[in-house]
Amino acid sequence: MSAEAEAAAGQPALAADGGVIHNIGYRRYDAERLGRWRIVQALTWHSYRAAFGLGRGGKAKVFPALLFALLCLPAAVNAVALATNPHSQPLVSYDAYIPALRTVTVLIFVALEAPNLLSADLRNHTLPLYFARPMHRIDYPVAKLIALSLAVLTIVEIPELLLYIGNVSQVHGAGQAWEQTLRLLPGLLYGAAWAVLLASLGLLLASTTGRRVFAICATGVPLFFSYILAHALAQAGQQAFGPAGPGQPSALTSLAGLISPFTLLGGVLRWLQAPRGVRVPAQMLQATTVGHYGPVYGAVFAALTIAAVGGLILRYRKIGVA
Amino acid sequence: MRGLLNGVVLRVTLRAAMSRKRAVLFALPAILLIGVAAVLKATAKGTAWPPDVLSILGYLLLALTALIVGGSVLGAEIDDGSILHLLATPVSRRTIVLSKYLAAVALTVAFVGIPLYVASAIAAGAASKLTIGLLVGALAGAVIYNAIFLMLTAVVSPGPALAIGLLYILLWEGLLASLVPGVGLLSADHYSLAIANSIAHSSALQPNLTVGTAVGLGIVVTAVCLALATICLSGFNVKGGEVA
Numbered sequence: 432m433s434a435e436a437e438a439a440a441g442q443p444a445l446a447a448d449g450g451v452i453h454n455i456g457y458r459r460y461d462a463e464r465l466g467r468w469r470i471v472q473a474l475t476w477h478s479y480r481a482a483f484g485l486g487r488g489g490k491a492k493v494f495p496a497l498l499f500a501l502l503c504l505p506a507a508v509n510a511v512a513l514a515t516n517p518h519s520q521p522l523v524s525y526d527a528y529i530p531a532l533r534t535v536t537v538l539i540f541v542a543l544e545a546p547n548l549l550s551a552d553l554r555n556h557t558l559p560l561y562f563a564r565p566m567h568r569i570d571y572p573v574a575k576l577i578a579l580s581l582a583v584l585t586i587v588e589i590p591e592l593l594l595y596i597g598n599v600s601q602v603h604g605a606g607q608a609w610e611q612t613l614r615l616l617p618g619l620l621y622g623a624a625w626a627v628l629l630a631s632l633g634l635l636l637a638s639t640t641g642r643r644v645f646a647i648c649a650t651g652v653p654l655f656f657s658y659i660l661a662h663a664l665a666q667a668g669q670q671a672f673g674p675a676g677p678g679q680p681s682a683l684t685s686l687a688g689l690i691s692p693f694t695l696l697g698g699v700l701r702w703l704q705a706p707r708g709v710r711v712p713a714q715m716l717q718a719t720t721v722g723h724y725g726p727v728y729g730a731v732f733a734a735l736t737i738a739a740v741g742g743l744i745l746r747y748r749k750i751g752v753a
Numbered sequence: 754m755r756g757l758l759n760g761v762v763l764r765v766t767l768r769a770a771m772s773r774k775r776a777v778l779f780a781l782p783a784i785l786l787i788g789v790a791a792v793l794k795a796t797a798k799g800t801a802w803p804p805d806v807l808s809i810l811g812y813l814l815l816a817l818t819a820l821i822v823g824g825s826v827l828g829a830e831i832d833d834g835s836i837l838h839l840l841a842t843p844v845s846r847r848t849i850v851l852s853k854y855l856a857a858v859a860l861t862v863a864f865v866g867i868p869l870y871v872a873s874a875i876a877a878g879a880a881s882k883l884t885i886g887l888l889v890g891a892l893a894g895a896v897i898y899n900a901i902f903l904m905l906t907a908v909v910s911p912g913p914a915l916a917i918g919l920l921y922i923l924l925w926e927g928l929l930a931s932l933v934p935g936v937g938l939l940s941a942d943h944y945s946l947a948i949a950n951s952i953a954h955s956s957a958l959q960p961n962l963t964v965g966t967a968v969g970l971g972i973v974v975t976a977v978c979l980a981l982a983t984i985c986l987s988g989f990n991v992k993g994g995e996v997a
Contacts, residue, residue, distance in 0.1 A: 532928075651923065655927065667802045671797030
């Protein structure tokens with residue numbers, strides 16, 4: 432069928448892989464038609480760049496760059512300290528990095544960038560345009576989720592790699608370098624857990640409103656408040672109930688960490704570290720006390736991640752075409 | 754004081770703040786504070802917990818509530834454009850700012866200050882030093898925080914003001930103030946703590962400055978913020994983009 436006949440019939444041209452171009456008579460399109468997966472790919476890449484302010488104005492780049500630099504600082508200090516004093520121990524651990532710093536940095540990053548990825552499309556009612564393409568409903572939230580997870584992964588893992596480079600450059604022999612690599616891997620995995628949980632929670636909270644500023648508050652306030660609440664209750668549990676047994680914190684102290692995603696992640700780390708008997712200096716650990724409730728942390732982590740991803744997908748099944 | 758406050762502006766502001774859907778959120782601090790205090794009081798074996806828990810939770814809730822209330826008494830009107838009608842009335846800008854500010858302080862005290870007092874009364878007794886101290890600190894906090902956040906909505910537009918306010922609470926008071934003691938000199942949270950501590954004398958409240966400094970700086974910050982808000986509102990520009 433020629434393009435003219437197509438236009439006359441008003442039928443969209445369907446390519447073999449499901450790509451579609453609606454011919455509304457303005458201009459012919461003869462190039463290759465890309466299908467659903469290429470659309471998702473493009474949306475993911477665009478969102479990933481947008482999370483760092485690339486392709487947006489200068490102001491949008493300030494905070495991502497600042498937060499990234501802040502998170503890299505400990506790794507740089509560690510490298511300098513090791514280089515000037517070769518026999519000292521590494522200052523920063525791979526697993527937890529520096530918990531307080533990473534928490535606040537990632538919190539602000541997610542609170543600022545999750546609304547950036549979602550709110551413009553919600554506010555301007557552009558979602559129907561997306562879904563008019565051969566893109567499925569589920570593709571939009573999944574693409575955004577992958578993009579923000581990768582973005583969080585980037586700002587969390589690159590400092591880890593810098594730390595690794597700093598450490599490896601000061602060790603002698605392949606054996607020690609291999610040991611460092613073995614320590615790095617759990618750290619990278621733990622960073623991935625951060626990325627998935629916080630990206631899904633952040634996007635779910637940010638998708639509640641189309642106004643960017645309210646979305647920033649809707650994301651930042653619950654994440655921050657639950658973090659403080661978890662700490663306050665853990666402390667209260669210590670002061671109000673004392674230890675439940677020898678070396679065993681009270682139930683409230685052990686379970687308070689479940690309230691906030693950040694302390695939850697810390698609890699998962701504690702639980703996974705405990706059996707291996709790795710001795711890590713206390714100030715390097717996430718300040719979550721888990722007692723013998725470790726498995727509960729693992730279960731809640733899995734449940735919360737699934738619930739957040741599911742909630743986001745459900746939200747985008749109903750949203751938008753108005 | 755005649756002419757400094759306007760009853761109608763005050764009443765309309767209070768009604769507007771309460772009639773929004775998110776007014777339901779304002780009940781949250783009360784439920785949380787009183788709930789935590791009651792449950793811990795009923796089950797706790799020790800007695801050391803009230804100062805820590807109540808000061809941390811109470812003053813954070815105070816800051817967040819003031820952010821939403823102080824940011825919306827003026828901000829909501831700028832946002833939907835009804836501020837133009839208000840500015841067109843023969844009420845002076847200073848009166849408008851002060852009336853709105855008073856409404857914000859009253860709402861913050863009602864939503865967080867009084868629940869904090871009740872929670873502390875349950876935990877430590879209604880007339881205990883801690884309870885009175887926390888209440889006075891919360892009153893001071895409501896006065897200072899609301900002035901800051903109201904000023905922000907007048908100086909920059911309401912949207913960014915909310916984000917800046919949140920970053921102030923998160924970065925400045927949350928992260929920096931705990932790492933760098935000097936930051937306490939410019940932190941409304943520490944002003945409240947210092948004022949509360951001057952009455953409560955509890956080792957759990959750890960202000961990084963003395964009560965005299967806190968009161969002095971608190972008054973200066975409040976006055977400067979309100980003056981700035983008045984000046985910015987006096988030079989308020991009607992943006993053409995809003996109409997088009």
